[in-house]
């Protein structure tokens with residue numbers, strides 16, 4: 516494959532990407548070189564923000580300023596993250612490779628990455644000290660950590676000249692569909708976090724089923740756990756129609772595959788998690804063989820419609836009329852099925 520003259524900082528970024536997310540590193544290779552570098556840097560900058568946000572060993576009065584200043588930090592290759600308590604993750608020790616590569620990007624890409632980083636850093640800082648209480652809080656938090664990623668990617672795709680600019684609303688939904696799926700799938704991993712779990716399940720939903728979010732781990736609570744799980748999944752399914760609409764507007768094959776693969780993993784994960792008590796016993800991951808099949812066989816909207824259709828049918832088959840959310844779940848799934856039939 517034709518490679519740009521080797522630049523050690525850029526090569527390091529791709530090696531780091533391989534480490535933090537193998538499947539993502541594979542999918543990103545399909546993008547053209549300029550856009551690929553911009554998305555690689557964008558991913559690593561976001562990963563840097565995420566690492567700081569998630570690190571419970573960093574005191575609040577240190578963490579908040581770092582999050583808020585991160586959009587300036589990325590311009591400073593001299594910046595080193597020094598946090599006494601622990602030898603910091605490779606990503607932060609070697610972050611100067613990311614900022615150096617960032618500074619070599621076309622300015623139009625830099626501007627997008629810097630703006631999104633600033634908005635995300637401020638949003639994360641807000642939610643460090645705010646609980647996710649209402650469904651509105653839940654949508655706002657997911658907007659900051661994932662919706663903005665969609666908005667940023669849409670702007671990078673447009674800046675590359677390969678795509679028209681998608682609306683912020685559809686771009687936001689692309690992120691929310693992925694993030695809400697992750698939050699649902701990772702319940703047990705998150706609630707068992709030491710020293711203190713950070714949970715993003717909105718009290719407005721789980722409060723209908725139990726007094727404590729941790730109760731859903733208990734064997735004897737399985738009926739209310741499933742009712743809550745199905746309610747959360749029904750909420751996530753609201754974004755599927757926007758996701759299909761966003762993807763159907765994409766023109767470039769590589770960008771399409773880059774966007775479609777995580778969305779299909781998400782609908783497959785939601786179908787696997789629906790009414791599945793295993794979510795509260797372990798992490799429900801779709802089988803590697805199925806994931807590999809999705810990566811290999813997704814190349815057109817026809818593939819996306821037929822996959823969304825199949826997983827929506829799978830989910831429908833699991834709906835129990837006794838489930839409190841069942842009529843709303845049916846409505847959302849019917850909506851997806853008819854969209855796939857009409858366009859597929």
Ligand SMILES: CC(C)(C)CN1C(=O)[C@@H](CC(=O)N[C@@H](CC(=O)O)C(=O)O)O[C@H](c2cccc3ccccc23)c2cc(Cl)ccc21
Pocket residue numbers: 535536537538539554557558561660661664665666668686689690693694697773774775777
């Ligand atoms: C929080 C998140 C969903 C945005 C994270 N996120 C994604 O999940 C990655 C996929 C990924 O990293 N998956 C993990 C597995 C996992 O985490 O479960 C993997 O190791 O493959 O994809 C997204 C992503 C890819 C393509 C289009 C997108 C449009 C809107 C929003 C996000 C989009 C992503 C793109 C960028 Cl640039 C940055 C981050 C992400």
